Structure formats: structure tokens, C-alpha cells
Amino acid sequence: MLEEVGILIGGPAQDGADIDLYARIQAARSELLAGGGINVALAAHDLVMAPERLVYIGHFITPPREGRRYDTRFFAVGASDDQTVNVHAAEAVEGGWHRPESMLELEMPAIMPPTRMMCHTFARLGSVNAILSTLGANPMEQTEITPEIIAGWLSLQNEQDPS
Numbered sequence: 001m002l003e004e005v006g007i008l009i010g011g012p013a014q015d016g017a018d019i020d021l022y023a024r025i026q027a028a029r030s031e032l033l034a035g036g037g038i039n040v041a042l043a044a045h046d047l048v049m050a051p052e053r054l055v056y057i058g059h060f061i062t063p064p065r066e067g068r069r070y071d072t073r074f075f076a077v078g079a080s081d082d083q084t085v086n087v088h089a090a091e092a093v094e095g096g097w098h099r100p101e102s103m104l105e106l107e108m109p110a111i112m113p114p115t116r117m118m119c120h121t122f123a124r125l126g127s128v129n130a131i132l133s134t135l136g137a138n139p140m141e142q143t144e145i146t147p148e149i150i151a152g153w154l155s156l157q158n159e160q161d162p163s
Contacts, residue, residue, distance in 0.1 A: 006086035058140030
């Protein structure tokens, strides 16, 4: 995440208020993008990662017959509002903080089916705490993404949320 969008799942190595945290995160990111190692960059700026905060919520895979394949897992984490998304052009076209409902307004294929399915679920659950507790306790099993699965899943979501 740090090199892709500039968000650190973690924080300062020492507890306490730090008005320069954003600057330290960006400096560590710059070192990573210049080819430095993650451990060296974090240590140089007195930062640590906190992977234990990640909550596993699902796994999606395309069937073997598909030309464009992916095998992706989704994780969620609560993030502080003071971290700014800063997308690295080699990793993504655009990014930012968005509500799931606004992402669903985008046309496919701007949002791939697994992400669209996650956005529907997030919108239905309504809050970060609900997402983390509900999906964290009951992650989606490995799901092979086929047109039939997507159509059935979206139909079920529309039944559960008729708005």
C-alpha cells in the first residue's frame, strides 16, 4: 500500500502525537519508489507496519477458461482520515477516498466484478466497523468469478437492498 497509494498501515515506531507523520510516510515512500528496501525506509523514518490490523474478507479467482486471469484476496482495515491517497502512476490510473455507493455508479469495466461485489457488500453494511466485524467473522469463501455467479450475486444484493 505504501508504494502504491501512499497509505501506511501502521504508524510511528514510538507512541505519541506526531505532527510530521505524513511527511515521514511520504519520505519513506519516496525511498521505496527509488528502489530502497521497505525495512530500511521504515526504520530510517521511525515507522512500523501493522499487518495485524488487516482483516481478511474474501478471495476471488477467474475460471481457467478466461483469457484475463486473476486470483485476488481482499482485506479491509480502518484508516485514519489524515492519510492522503497519493497514487503512483505505475500502479494505478487514479485513486482516492470514495464511498462504495459512488464507486457503484461507475460503468464496468472501470470496476472489475470482484471489486464491484465488494462495493455492494460494503454499501449494504454501511460502516467500517460493520464491514470489519461482519466480513472479518464470515469472510467470503474462494469464489470463482463467472458471469452466472456475478448475475446471481447482484440479483441477491438487489433483493436485500431494494433502494
